[in-house]
Amino acid sequence: MFKAFGVHIYKNCANFISLLGLAPVCLLFYDGGFQFIVPFIIYNNIMDDLDGMVAKKLGIRSQFGANVDNICDAVAHSAIVIAVGTHFGGALIVFSLVAAFSIVLRTANRIEPDSIAGEGSQTNELLRHAMFILLIGEMVELNFVPVLAVIFLMNSISMLLPIRLPFMLAHYAKTPASMAWFNISLVLAYWVQPLTYLIGAAFFMTYIYSFSKALIDMAVKDRVRS
Numbered sequence: 001m002f003k004a005f006g007v008h009i010y011k012n013c014a015n016f017i018s019l020l021g022l023a024p025v026c027l028l029f030y031d032g033g034f035q036f037i038v039p040f041i042i043y044n045n046i047m048d049d050l051d052g053m054v055a056k057k058l059g060i061r062s063q064f065g066a067n068v069d070n071i072c073d074a075v076a077h078s079a080i081v082i083a084v085g086t087h088f089g090g091a092l093i094v095f096s097l098v099a100a101f102s103i104v105l106r107t108a109n110r111i112e113p114d115s116i117a118g119e120g121s122q123t124n125e126l127l128r129h130a131m132f133i134l135l136i137g138e139m140v141e142l143n144f145v146p147v148l149a150v151i152f153l154m155n156s157i158s159m160l161l162p163i164r165l166p167f168m169l170a171h172y173a174k175t176p177a178s179m180a181w182f183n184i185s186l187v188l189a190y191w192v193q194p195l196t197y198l199i200g201a202a203f204f205m206t207y208i209y210s211f212s213k214a215l216i217d218m219a220v221k222d223r224v225r226s
Helices: 004-012 013-029 033-058 063-088 094-110 122-140 147-161 176-191 191-226
Strands: none
Touching: 013 033, 013 063, 033 063, 033 122, 033 176, 063 094, 063 122, 063 147, 094 122, 122 147, 122 176, 122 191, 147 176, 147 191, 176 191
16 A cells, blocks of 8 residues: 555656646735746746656656646646736736637647647746846836737747747757756846846747747748648
8 A cells, every 4th residue: 555655656746846836826816926926937947847857757757747737837827927917907917818828728739649839838938038028127117018918919829829939948958957057047037137138138039030930931831832
């Protein structure tokens, strides 16, 4: 009995990490909880990388584990964008809901075994973009709500289209060392203001390049077919 219980815990340890990545989301909806949104985005990003790395190292990867990871991501990421929308209010609430719906639809698509939607770390990329806009907006003290609306809309489009975005920075974080540096860059962007601009620019430029190239390639393929 105890051995079977131990095996069960062992096989699901990566799933527990996925759930831990989701756990603090309730804090965002308490009074004053929004101040923790950037640390939570970073924390969620780290836990999302950690659960996959643990599953791979321990040889316990499974379709069930992948589905648990995707569902936890969908809940956490949708909650974060809705928290941003409700915090600033106005039309941004609509854009945040569009982004949340896109996250849910993309997650449902990722569960399909033959889907191409799993590549590109798209829903995580939306959160990272929102994080950089929030950080930069506080530093320059400008009205960045319209920029957040554009970010939500643009990422929603790229999440719903059947395209790959292979040139984003997240695509190159495949080894434990590169994942560690990837997440360290997010922490540095949070703590060191000059680096916020540089690291944020790297994320935005690689995303825009990937998105633009994917749209051009898709248009070319459609023209060839017609």
